[in-house]
Amino acid sequence: MDNNYTSKRIWLEKDKKGYEDWCKLMKKAGLQTEETLDFTWGIYDGKRLIATGSFAENIIKCVAVCKDYQAENLLTQIITHLIEEMNENGYFHYFLYTKPEKEKIFQSLGFKKIVVNEDVLFMEQGPDDFSTYLHYLQENKKSGQGAGIVMNANPFTLGHQYLVETAAEKNDQVYVFVLSEDHSEFSTKDRIKMVKAGVNHLSNVTVFSTRKYLVSQATFPAYFLKDKAELTVAKTQAKLDAQIFKEKIAPVLDIRVRYVGDEPYSKVTEVYNQAMQEVFGKELNLVILSRKAIEGDIVSATKVRKALSEHDEKLLLEFLPATTYNYLKKNF
Incomplete structure (x- = not known):
């Protein structure tokens, strides 16, 4: 990771500033904030939250990267970290909701399409699949x-x-x-x-x-x-x-x-x-x-x-x- 960037877990229920920053990024990405989440990870440029991702059980949710930083390969870093955390929790099969236009990016990270419509793409990765x-x-x-x-x-x-x-x-x-x-x-x-x-x-x-x-x-x-x-x-x-x-x-x-x-x-x-x-x-x-x-x-x-x-x-x-x-x- 670039030396200027830091990463950490965001405790959405305990960290008011972290939660506010996360909500702003979610809103910019057009994503819902009313989600049930077990774990959220963030990457920061100084004090600015520039990328985030979460999961609930084995479902990856709320993945977003600031437009200014989308050439920085931060998405891969977020997904890799979430998968490591899910593995720690005993999950080795993962689901993912994302926007239809993101299919190629997530395919490159090893995810397979289950179904897609005009609003959402549903993907998975791991053994014993669909x-x-x-x-x-x-x-x-x-x-x-x-x-x-x-x-x-x-x-x-x-x-x-x-x-x-x-x-x-x-x-x-x-x-x-x-x-x-x-x-x-x-x-x-x-x-x-x-x-x-x-x-x-x-x-x-x-x-x-x-x-x-x-x-x-x-x-x-x-x-x-x-x-x-x-x-x-x-x-x-x-x-x-x-x-x-x-x-x-x-x-x-x-x-x-x-x-x-x-x-x-x-x-x-x-x-x-x-x-x-x-x-x-x-x-x-x-x-x-x-x-x-x-x-x-x-x-x-x-x-x-x-x-x-x-x-x-x-x-x-x-x-x-x-x-x-x-x-x-x-x-x-």
């Missing part, structure tokens, strides 16, 4: 046209089961993708077990994990910040997520239709459903089912979690399939 995931789906494909459902199942309710059963009645195969993010009350492992138990009676249903490729902190972080996410940001992320499903995953499994529940509670999930309709167009059918209601009360995982905390056995028995109820009783 091509490996698509190969895994291909190997587990069943014959016949398919339907897709993506769910968090936190936990798996009668509403989720109704969605799967409806799809299973009307399609040769149903592929249920369970979110792999551990940002919910129940772990990925537990949620997948509850889903598999809850659909075990349906012979034409296959359950997959999403890994990091659908509704994840990488593709759709607004989903996990439902109370805080700006809807314009959520829509951009939702479109990217829908695009991955339509262009990459649906063709591998011959999925022609995706089922979702309507969304009376969450604005972000409603935006996601709208984004899917826009992105899917006529090529992929989106079926929005009315949410299952019991005696006029809409079934939701949120209500179930509340009932669990309040030991409301009556609601749990009404809203959960026996498989989930028994699993929760045995394990929690």
Whole structure:
């Protein structure tokens, strides 16, 4: 590094001046400041912040270099340092959001494109990548046209089961993708077990994990910040997520239709459903089912979690399939 430049970690929550400088650079680069970040690194020319980059878990975000310094190879230095830090944290597979025009730069740093649209480019680097995931789906494909459902199942309710059963009645195969993010009350492992138990009676249903490729902190972080996410940001992320499903995953499994529940509670999930309709167009059918209601009360995982905390056995028995109820009783 040029002797005139120094570099250091910026503690955004503790360093008021550092945070202000970082916000100015983000604004100049046209990047969001309302991001969840674990680590931020900065390069300085004297006291002026001239380059920065951050990550959350294994997702590189908020990478920016001042226009006056873009010939200085600072981007490479930022990315190299972030990767070293992620390695220290046990991550060896990385995701990256950037602007579409940056593709060649990041390709030269070893990143591969997953998907791109007019707003954002989504890339990754490391072993066990998207091509490996698509190969895994291909190997587990069943014959016949398919339907897709993506769910968090936190936990798996009668509403989720109704969605799967409806799809299973009307399609040769149903592929249920369970979110792999551990940002919910129940772990990925537990949620997948509850889903598999809850659909075990349906012979034409296959359950997959999403890994990091659908509704994840990488593709759709607004989903996990439902109370805080700006809807314009959520829509951009939702479109990217829908695009991955339509262009990459649906063709591998011959999925022609995706089922979702309507969304009376969450604005972000409603935006996601709208984004899917826009992105899917006529090529992929989106079926929005009315949410299952019991005696006029809409079934939701949120209500179930509340009932669990309040030991409301009556609601749990009404809203959960026996498989989930028994699993929760045995394990929690």
